[in-house]
Amino acid sequence: xxxxxxxxxxxxxxxxxxxxxxxxxxxxxxxxxxxxxxxxxxxxxxxxxxxxxxxxxxxxxxxxxxxxxxxxxxxxxxxxxxxxxxxxx
Amino acid sequence: xxxxxxxxxxxxxxxxxxxxxxxxxxxxxxxxxxxxxxxxxxxxxxxxxxxxxxxxxxxxxxxxxxxxxxxxxxxxxxxxxxxxxxxxxxxxxxxxxxxxxxxxxxxxxxxxxxxxxxxxxxxxxxxxxxxxxxxxxxxxxxxxxxxxxxxxxxxxxxxxxxxxxxxxxxxxxxxxx
Numbered sequence: 001x002x003x004x005x006x007x008x009x010x011x012x013x014x015x016x017x018x019x020x021x022x023x024x025x026x027x028x029x030x031x032x033x034x035x036x037x038x039x040x041x042x043x044x045x046x047x048x049x050x051x052x053x054x055x056x057x058x059x060x061x062x063x064x065x066x067x068x069x070x071x072x073x074x075x076x077x078x079x080x081x082x083x084x085x086x087x088x089x
Numbered sequence: 090x091x092x093x094x095x096x097x098x099x100x101x102x103x104x105x106x107x108x109x110x111x112x113x114x115x116x117x118x119x120x121x122x123x124x125x126x127x128x129x130x131x132x133x134x135x136x137x138x139x140x141x142x143x144x145x146x147x148x149x150x151x152x153x154x155x156x157x158x159x160x161x162x163x164x165x166x167x168x169x170x171x172x173x174x175x176x177x178x179x180x181x182x183x184x185x186x187x188x189x190x191x192x193x194x195x196x197x198x199x200x201x202x203x204x205x206x207x208x209x210x211x212x213x214x215x216x217x218x219x220x221x222x223x224x225x226x227x228x229x230x231x232x233x234x235x236x237x238x239x240x241x242x243x244x245x246x247x248x249x250x251x252x253x254x255x256x257x258x259x260x261x262x263x264x265x266x
Contacts, residue, residue, distance in 0.1 A: 007111040049108060072108060079105055079114070082098070088164050089113060 006089060010034065010042065012080060015065060015073040018052060022064035092132060095125035116164045123157035183221055189214030206246045213239035 005013075010032065017023065017031050025043065029036045043063060046052045051069040055062045065073070083089040099121035106114035127150050134146035189211045196207035216235035220228045 006113050008105075008109065008113055011109050011111075046109075051108070072105070075101070075105055076109075079101065083113065083117060086117075086161065088117060088161060 008076065008080065009089065011046070012073070012076045014039075014042070014046070015051070015069055015076065018063060018065040019070065019073055022055075022062045024060050024062055028063060091128035092125050095121050095128055099125055113164065116160055120157045120160040120164070123153045123160070127151075127153040127157065183218040185214045185218040185221070189218065202249060203246070206242045206249065209238050209242035210246070213242065 013032050014028065017028060023031070025040055026036065028043075029039045032039060043052060043054065046069070047054050049068075050066055051072055053064050053066055055064065080089060099118050102114050102118040102121060106118060130146045130150040130153060134143045134150065137143040137146060192207055192211040192214065196204050196211055199207050213235045216231050216238065220231035220235065223231055
């Protein structure tokens with residue numbers, strides 16, 4: 001059985017996918033490999049913090065990363081690398 | 090240099106923790122803060138001209154490093170919320186526990202009433218260590234019980250030893266005559 005992913009690893013994976021282009025929550029749930037309801041909860045938190053934007057003007061909701069999200073992604077990449085070096089993640 | 094480097098790293102962890110949360114980041118922040126404090130203590134212990142302050146800082150260097158590495162080890166090996174065990178692990182590292190373990194060991198090898206008095210003394214150390222991690226409302230009562238047990242055992246040991254020594258001295262005095 002694999003190790004349970006931490007919250008920051010999941011957030012990083014979400015941002016990594018979104019940095020490649022906008023997508024919808026269902027597809028994102030598949031790509032991130034987590035239950036839809038849990039992902040939506042996480043996405044709402046990220047939206048509140050202006051890390052992502054959810055476009056509800058179309059029939060299908062689309063999610064895109066903000067400039068703040070891109071900066072956070074870069075920071076997270078370094079931090080995860082450091083945590084990995086220490087064997088903490 | 091080390092102090093600022095660890096402090097900077099810790100603050101970066103805190104900054105990201107405030108954005109997205111995550112227990113790993115909170116624990117990483119704490120462990121790096123302790124490492125940074127450890128480095129600061131080294132620096133200040135060298136700079137301090139007061140021998141008592143320098144000694145205290147020297148001891149604090151190891152203590153903060155212990156706290157940091159304990160958090161790291163717990164974070165590394167325990168995936169769920171078991172890091173609430175950290176206070177218990179720190180308990181083992183309290184000098185009182187070391188004193189308790191050593192006096193227990195001495196007590197096991199001791200004989201008759203001395204064994205009982207030493208075990209009482211050990212118990213007082215364990216209670217003192219427990220007071221360190223217990224919630225604030227229990228700390229005074231634990232310290233009070235600990236002090237009562239410690240003083241009782243210390244007086245008992247003192248009386249026993251004095252009587253024994255004085256009796257031996259009296260016997261040797263008689264023997265000399």
